[in-house]
Amino acid sequence: MRIALLGSKNFDSLEFHINDSLNFLGHDVFHIDIKDIIKIPYRFNYWATKFFPKYDISIFSKIADKIIDYKPDLVIATYRFTHPECIKKIKAYLPKTPIVHINPDQLTTLEHQQIFASPYDFYFTKDHYMVDFMRNKMNLNAFYLPEALNPRIHKPLDIDRRLVEEKVDTDVVAFGTMYPYRANMISGLVDAGIKVNLYGTPDKRFPRKEISDNFMNEFITGERKSEILYGSKIVFNNFHFAEIQSANVKFFEIYGIGGFQICDYKETLKEYSAVDIKDFTFNTIGEAVELIQHYLPLHELRHEMAKKQMEHFHKHHTYERRMQEMLNLI
Structure with missing residues (x-):
């Protein structure tokens, strides 16, 4: 399966392990990070997207274009701050491609609730409480998916x-x-x-x-x-x-x-x-x-x-x- 992954490329991040595991399972993964689009320190770019809405949309529109060009069978996003217009654009050009969001954190890190304004086909989160209010209060297609370990990295040392x-x-x-x-x-x-x-x-x-x-x-x-x-x-x-x-x-x-x-x-x-x-x-x-x-x-x-x-x-x-x-x- 061809899978586009939107999220951090930092070592030991959730997205790093998703990419590593999907490749291990035999899938073809196109991994794109916001740093692939704009070459400035992450913290500067992060605050620029907060204070300049047009800049925010522009960055994520370019990300959408890269994903659309890849023509994936599935899109996985992990950023909580992905602009909803990015997801809407991908859906407009790839209407048959499912887009999912995996939320790796607890509920105080939902930024400006962009994920709830985005038309994801599936939402995955690790907290039963969050699944409940997402599914039963907002009618989102939400599912429970706990955190995990990477057996190629999170393993004991071969020493006494x-x-x-x-x-x-x-x-x-x-x-x-x-x-x-x-x-x-x-x-x-x-x-x-x-x-x-x-x-x-x-x-x-x-x-x-x-x-x-x-x-x-x-x-x-x-x-x-x-x-x-x-x-x-x-x-x-x-x-x-x-x-x-x-x-x-x-x-x-x-x-x-x-x-x-x-x-x-x-x-x-x-x-x-x-x-x-x-x-x-x-x-x-x-x-x-x-x-x-x-x-x-x-x-x-x-x-x-x-x-x-x-x-x-x-x-x-x-x-x-x-x-x-x-x-x-x-």
């Missing part, structure tokens, strides 16, 4: 785990953007005397000493991310507060890599896990502290649980499986 733990030398690790909600929770761990190493992007607008003191000043990805998550005794994964009935992508990546994580309790996690979710989830920061203190000395149990989850997630929660589920629905 204890040796990696000795090298990494980390009790608890957290990674990602340290926005205030996440930072507040991590501060609770630090206040309880737990040693936490932090990777990712600091929030320089609202600095906190207990965060900066534990920040490793490194953005981890690829094999380095695998090394850190596989070698840390516990991965602390606190979901964004807008994950209503969903899990973040890190939940799947951590288990794919073979890390042992504790995370927020969500009823939805029962759909994914091979382990009783009560064994690794918390409802309060106090419960998170208790879980960490309980599991830190239990090396064999942590390794056993992580291995069981890793094998289960590689079998059931890969991007290939998600893409095939999506194609079957279409």
